[in-house]
Amino acid sequence: MRHPQLNQHGELQHLLTLDGLPRDILTAILDTAAPFTEVAEREVKKLPLLRGKSVFNLFFENSTRTRTTFEIAAKRLSADVVNLNINTSSAAKGESLLDTVDNLCAMQADMFVVRHAASGAPMLIAQHLHNTGRDHIRVVNAGDGRHAHPTQGLLDMYTIRHFKQDFSNLTVAIVGDVLHSRVARSQIAALTTLGVPEVRVIGPRTLLPTAVDKLGVRVFHDMREGLKGVDVVMMLRLQNERMNGALLPTPQEYYKIWGLTAEKLALAKPDAIVMHPGPMNRGVEIDSAVADGAQAVILPQVTFGIAVRMAVMSMLGSH
Amino acid sequence: MKSLDAEALCRQLADQLRPHVTPATALVGIYTGGLWLAERLHAELGIAQPLGAIDVSFYRDDYGSKGLHASPQKTAIPFNVDGAHVILVDDVLYTGRTTRAALNELFDFGRPGVVELAVLVDRGSRELPVAARYCAHTLSEALPREQNLELQRDDAGQFTLKLTERA
Numbered sequence: 001m002r003h004p005q006l007n008q009h010g011e012l013q014h015l016l017t018l019d020g021l022p023r024d025i026l027t028a029i030l031d032t033a034a035p036f037t038e039v040a041e042r043e044v045k046k047l048p049l050l051r052g053k054s055v056f057n058l059f060f061e062n063s064t065r066t067r068t069t070f071e072i073a074a075k076r077l078s079a080d081v082v083n084l085n086i087n088t089s090s091a092a093k094g095e096s097l098l099d100t101v102d103n104l105c106a107m108q109a110d111m112f113v114v115r116h117a118a119s120g121a122p123m124l125i126a127q128h129l130h131n132t133g134r135d136h137i138r139v140v141n142a143g144d145g146r147h148a149h150p151t152q153g154l155l156d157m158y159t160i161r162h163f164k165q166d167f168s169n170l171t172v173a174i175v176g177d178v179l180h181s182r183v184a185r186s187q188i189a190a191l192t193t194l195g196v197p198e199v200r201v202i203g204p205r206t207l208l209p210t211a212v213d214k215l216g217v218r219v220f221h222d223m224r225e226g227l228k229g230v231d232v233v234m235m236l237r238l239q240n241e242r243m244n245g246a247l248l249p250t251p252q253e254y255y256k257i258w259g260l261t262a263e264k265l266a267l268a269k270p271d272a273i274v275m276h277p278g279p280m281n282r283g284v285e286i287d288s289a290v291a292d293g294a295q296a297v298i299l300p301q302v303t304f305g306i307a308v309r310m311a312v313m314s315m316l317g318s319h
Numbered sequence: 320m321k322s323l324d325a326e327a328l329c330r331q332l333a334d335q336l337r338p339h340v341t342p343a344t345a346l347v348g349i350y351t352g353g354l355w356l357a358e359r360l361h362a363e364l365g366i367a368q369p370l371g372a373i374d375v376s377f378y379r380d381d382y383g384s385k386g387l388h389a390s391p392q393k394t395a396i397p398f399n400v401d402g403a404h405v406i407l408v409d410d411v412l413y414t415g416r417t418t419r420a421a422l423n424e425l426f427d428f429g430r431p432g433v434v435e436l437a438v439l440v441d442r443g444s445r446e447l448p449v450a451a452r453y454c455a456h457t458l459s460e461a462l463p464r465e466q467n468l469e470l471q472r473d474d475a476g477q478f479t480l481k482l483t484e485r486a
Contacts, residue, residue: 011386
């Protein structure tokens with residue numbers, strides 16, 4: 001069975017997940033993103049690629065960074081952007097997800113950027129569009145439940161490639177709340193597809209998925225052990241809002257054991273970079289001195305995110 | 320079409336440009352062949368302004384039907400465009416659509432004073448009101464649509480013009 005996000009020619013039709021996405025498509029997205037980074041330095045920060053297209057930002061869950069960078073990306077490609085704040089929309093009055101989609105299709109939508117608390121919601125929309133003969137409308141997953149956050153995974157890969165050039169000799173550590181993290185799943189899928197020889201996952205047993213080693217990663221329950229000699233440290237946010245029950249002691253105690261401090265970072269390679277998808281909990285998963293330190297590339301991640309999202313949208317936007 | 324000596328045409332183009340070059344003149348090459356040619360002319364004519372490069376992938380008018388060109392390159396305009404004397408350089412002038420795209424892109428960097436076009440070969444079949452002020456060779460008969468003419472550069476940096484049948 002072909003991957004549902006690819007068309008019959010093997011081209012990207014929707015971006016739903018990085019899991020199973022061929023390496024050449026992943027690389028093509030990163031290559032295409034590079035020239036988009038330059039647009040921000042122009043007098044006119046706009047390209048005509050999506051002129052006349054309507055992009056609907058469908059956010060059923062809160063987001064600042066992702067929604068804003070998707071909006072900037074679409075606007076720099078000259079699309080008309082409509083932001084739907086679902087908390088105050090018809091969904092709050094009981095409209096179903098697919099009824100919302102049908103209504104927006106009736107408003108001539110060309111692309112949906114979807115964030116939803118339920119894993120699989122963007123896939124459901126893509127299938128619904130196919131079943132109703134609307135294959136020309138594109139879907140980009142901007143984060144669904146615990147499943148995937150593909151554009152975050154892509155911008156992380158862009159950032160690593162920017163600072164480390166090559167994936168083939170890297171050791172990368174993903175640290176923290178992997179259990180609730182769609183970001184971690186997309187990162188692991190992309191890192192393994194791009195040929196990173198060693199991907200480590202570091203966290204307490206209660207915050208790692210049960211069969212995480214099946215994803216082709218090395219599991220560490222000791223942060224100091226796990227950070228030894230790594231090239232890239234990818235911190236995850238502690239997702240208190242997704243936790244039911246007592247998975248954790250106090251934030252202070254978490255910080256003591258799992259927080260990234262200068263002292264722990266010193267165990268990584270001297271030129272290791274520190275990444276974080278945001279929003280950061282300073283003093284919980286990361287110390288301020290590290291977050292603002294010379295090895296942090298957290299703000300470049302945000303800037304690269306715009307270029308990567310422009311690349312994805314422009315690759316989907318034609319046909 | 321009789322075979323064309325790209326190196327000789329390049330010298331002719333440089334000779335045409337030389338009397339019009341001032342310290343304010345800037346060259347902008349269009350990827351890929353036009354940029355190779357512009358690099359050569361930039362050195363040969365001793366152009367003072369840094370060399371610019373344009374990849375028109377993001378401005379093409381066939382994006383809607385053909386999609387994004389594979390592996391686009393970074394456009395770089397390293398001089399102040401406002402009021403500048405700009406010479407766009409391309410290897411082959413054909414429909415004029417690439418020139419249109421390059422002009423649109425250039426204007427997103429500022430308002431140039433004068434823009435001129437320099438090409439190695441004009442193969443005819445224009446679809447837009449575009450003309451090259453500097454042109455080393457105009458084909459006496461327009462090439463058929465199924466043929467593709469483009470500049471090649473070998474490892475030693477030597478130019479040739481290659482005629483191929485479109486797939």
